[in-house]
Amino acid sequence: MKKRLFTLGLALMLIVGACGQQPQATPSAGGGLPADAAAVAQERGLTPDDIYAALKTYMPSGQTDPYIMLSSGGQSGQVYVIGVPSMRLLKEIAVFTPQSWQGYGYGGSGDEILAGGFMPDGAELKWGDTHHPNISETNGEYDGEFAFINDKANARLAVISLKDFETKQIVKNPNTISDHGGAFVTPNTEYVVEGPQYGVPLGWEYAPVDEYADQYRGLITFWKFDRVAGRVDPSRSFQIELPPYWQDLCDAGKLVSDGWFFCNSFNTELATGGVEDGNPPFEAGTTKNDTDYLHIFNWKKAEAVFQAGQAETINGMAVIRLQTAIDEGILFFTPEPKSPHGADVTPGGEFIVVGGKLDPHVTVYSFEKIQAAIAAGGLATDPYGVPVIPLDKVMEAQVELGLGPLHTVFDDKGYAYTSLFLDSAVARWTLGGPYDDKNPEDGWTLVQKLPVQYNIGHITAAEGDTASPDGQYVVALNKWSIDRFANIGPLMPQNFQLVDISKTGDQMKVIYDMPIGMAEPHYAQIIKADKLKAWQVYPEIGWNPETMSVDPSAITSEDQARVERNGDTVEIWMSVIRSHFKPERIDINKGDRVIWHVTSLERTPDATHGFALSGYNINLSLEPGETQTIEFTANQSGTFTFYCTEFCSALHLEMMGYLTVKP
Structure with missing residues (x-):
């Protein structure tokens, strides 16, 4: 047992050295291998090659791949x-x-x-x-x-x-x-x-x-x-x-x-x-x-x-x-x-x-x-x-x-x-x-x-x-x-x-x-x-990922959120931010043509929202600053919910609204 631990410890020291790292000064069990690591290696029957592979591929939490x-x-x-x-x-x-x-x-x-x-x-x-x-x-x-x-x-x-x-x-x-x-x-x-x-x-x-x-x-x-x-x-x-x-x-x-x-x-x-006709396949x-x-x-x-x-x-x-x-x-x-x-x-x-x-x-x-x-x-x-x-x-x-x-x-x-x-x-x-x-x-x-x-x-x-x-x-x-x-x-x-x-x-x-x-x-x-120089948030509020520019239909603040009717066309400008939509209640008629602009006002990295409209096969992902537009005909009457599909905050479940469609 001790000989096995010593061999693994020596192998680990050599491997760590080869990887340009220094062994930690922690309690060891022969040859400088930390006792808990030696126990894991022994329990799992790991070879020196296994340990080398682990050190080459392990990425500590918070570090990223080269x-x-x-x-x-x-x-x-x-x-x-x-x-x-x-x-x-x-x-x-x-x-x-x-x-x-x-x-x-x-x-x-x-x-x-x-x-x-x-x-x-x-x-x-x-x-x-x-x-x-x-x-x-x-x-x-x-x-x-x-x-x-x-x-x-x-x-x-x-x-x-x-x-x-x-x-x-x-x-x-x-x-x-x-x-x-x-x-x-x-x-x-x-x-x-x-x-x-x-x-x-x-x-x-x-x-x-x-x-x-x-x-x-x-x-x-x-x-x-x-x-x-x-x-x-x-x-x-x-x-x-x-x-x-x-x-x-x-x-x-x-x-x-x-x-x-x-x-x-x-x-x-x-x-x-x-x-099928007798020819070579x-x-x-x-x-x-x-x-x-x-x-x-x-x-x-x-x-x-x-x-x-x-x-x-x-x-x-x-x-x-x-x-x-x-x-x-x-x-x-x-x-x-x-x-x-x-x-x-x-x-x-x-x-x-x-x-x-x-x-x-x-x-x-x-x-x-x-x-x-x-x-x-x-x-x-x-x-x-x-x-x-x-x-x-x-x-x-x-x-x-x-x-x-x-x-x-x-x-x-x-x-x-x-x-x-x-x-x-x-x-x-x-x-x-x-x-x-x-x-x-x-x-x-x-x-x-x-x-x-x-x-x-x-x-x-x-x-x-x-x-x-x-x-x-x-x-x-x-x-x-x-x-x-x-x-x-x-x-x-x-x-x-x-x-x-x-x-x-x-x-x-x-x-x-x-x-x-x-x-x-x-x-x-x-x-x-x-x-790679990827964005963490889109460059500006109202960014359209398809055109890679600010969408002319985007809004930049909650004050601009609104619903407008023009005949049987209903146009909605909606803001999205933790933890609510604005507007939250939208009332339309069956047969209306709906144009719905949805803009995330978030500027915090990873603050992604979703927008799902039940019953209409609509689902969006809204990264910080993103604008999306959906268009559909309200061909179903009834009461429908929309909600955020990304767990965005402690009040995520409360981030919802109603679309009511009159017969």
């Missing part, structure tokens, strides 16, 4: 905000799906934002499948101003302001019905790029699948982002028509490769399925070829072609036709590993790393060699006439990592980290070339395979997609958890595992498991917390 992770929420349609390394869930950002706690989609401005992403005929879309969040960049570095997220299910893009971590805009792509390769930003967020997924006729018009090769197409969209307005501008955006391969994930070139863009594709077989038909095509775009040349008027307008959107893209030198292909799922540009922009799910290697492409091959010309073409650069002309290296390589991220020590889906592992390997002297190992070498639990999909690193990654941490976004958490039924949580990558060599360690029990996240990005 990093913030923005994670997609998959079928939830939302985005999640998580502290790193504590792995504490801080917020769910409502995006494509109504969210009642935030009052999003229940009567306020969220209704208008959601409507911006409805189908062209107005058909409602009230859920999404979010996949790839991207944080806005300046000179290839996260700047902490905006985030963007795609909806794979319906080919939509959303803009989130990181001033208040709320959605500001949703746009529906007019020419494709699903996307996967979005949302990826160019190095100065000139464009937010939305890749497609499955080939369809442009505008998803009807065409028989038997006419796939001729009538179906791929499409990549460059949404122009207006940073001042905080919105994408469809009128300044353009698309590029592509062959009907299934374009997948993308990444923008940076520094030496700025102005170029790279996307995976699969199904170069042009498989059309039909297992998609899973077989799309994996016959030994290679697929990495798509290489000169997006700055595409921008010039668009601005010169060489695009065709289809469903209100400028489209650079495939032949124009070929003729103008915008689009090139090169073979890539079979069934790829990740195209990732190194921090300096020198290389593009591609993993193929059915190839144990990652293939590394040299941007310099790509440029040389394009300049040399004389390239063969694919069946659609796109120039194809031979693999041996552009490949820098291949590194054998294991089974099912998918996505790759980078650190500050010249290492790359690739998720291995079939191996359920994170592979650490070395970059070569200008990264050779950043670590002890030779370039292009596998260093360590760390088992994770289980079936890792995406992977993310601290500042890992920027021109200057931080290192320190990687998060494995695992699809299965199986035995990691308590059994709560057949639908099990996903598992985010935090990996310590602070040491070189084969010293990676899993130090935290975080259950994600409300979604199936896909990708995430991790930003330094000090880059």
Whole structure:
């Protein structure tokens, strides 16, 4: 027993010292370990690695994480905000799906934002499948101003302001019905790029699948982002028509490769399925070829072609036709590993790393060699006439990592980290070339395979997609958890595992498991917390979060609260402050059109109020200084209550009022 305590105590002293902290001078039980801590460690059977993990991830009350992770929420349609390394869930950002706690989609401005992403005929879309969040960049570095997220299910893009971590805009792509390769930003967020997924006729018009090769197409969209307005501008955006391969994930070139863009594709077989008719299923038909095509775009040349008027307008959107893209030198292909799922540009922009799910290697492409091959010309073409650069002309290296390589991220020590889906592992390997002297190992070498639990999909690193990654941490976004958490039924949580990558060599360690029990996240990005300058209260009383300005219908004091009738329209200006509404009694007639402006007069951080109107499916969240407007027709007569849904004060339960509707 004493030997065990001494060992744990010595381990704890060494670990604390390594973390840059000093052991407390408290009563100890051998080796300097506090007696109560030693007892806990002994009782729980904790190892030195367990104690190290606890010290690396524990965040004392009142302290905040040095990093913030923005994670997609998959079928939830939302985005999640998580502290790193504590792995504490801080917020769910409502995006494509109504969210009642935030009052999003229940009567306020969220209704208008959601409507911006409805189908062209107005058909409602009230859920999404979010996949790839991207944080806005300046000179290839996260700047902490905006985030963007795609909806794979319906080919939509959303803009989130990181001033208040709320959605500001949703746009529906007019020419494709699903996307996967979005949302990826160019190095100065000139464009937010939305890749497609499955080939369809442009505008998803009807065409028989038997006419796939001729009538179906791929499409990549460059949404122009207006940073001042905080919105994408469809009128300044353009698309590029592509062959009907299934374009997948993308990444923008940076520094030496700025102005170029790279996307995976699969199904170069042009498989059309039909297992019910005796045809090969998609899973077989799309994996016959030994290679697929990495798509290489000169997006700055595409921008010039668009601005010169060489695009065709289809469903209100400028489209650079495939032949124009070929003729103008915008689009090139090169073979890539079979069934790829990740195209990732190194921090300096020198290389593009591609993993193929059915190839144990990652293939590394040299941007310099790509440029040389394009300049040399004389390239063969694919069946659609796109120039194809031979693999041996552009490949820098291949590194054998294991089974099912998918996505790759980078650190500050010249290492790359690739998720291995079939191996359920994170592979650490070395970059070569200008990264050779950043670590002890030779370039292009596998260093360590760390088992994770289980079936890792995406992977993310601290500042890992920027021109200057931080290192320190990687998060494995695992699809299965199986035995990691308590059994709560057949639908099990996903598992985010935090990996310590602070040491070189084969010293990676899993130090935290975080259950994600409300979604199936896909990708995430991790930003330094000090880059985020979020508000604690809105800048002025009467702030409209949708327009990010003072609402002209807002009031600034209780004295301005009132009810006015104009025919069968009733307009209400209501103030909200602890612990009452004004007015508290509102009397209207059945059939009246109601316009209700609700303004929080609070200026204290975290003094959030709610506004719920029973029977009318209306619920708002009112952060300090916020104004919301709801409009509805009083189609039910009777007596209805409204009340504050946030426990705002000792007299919270008394914060209510009556809406009486005369028959």
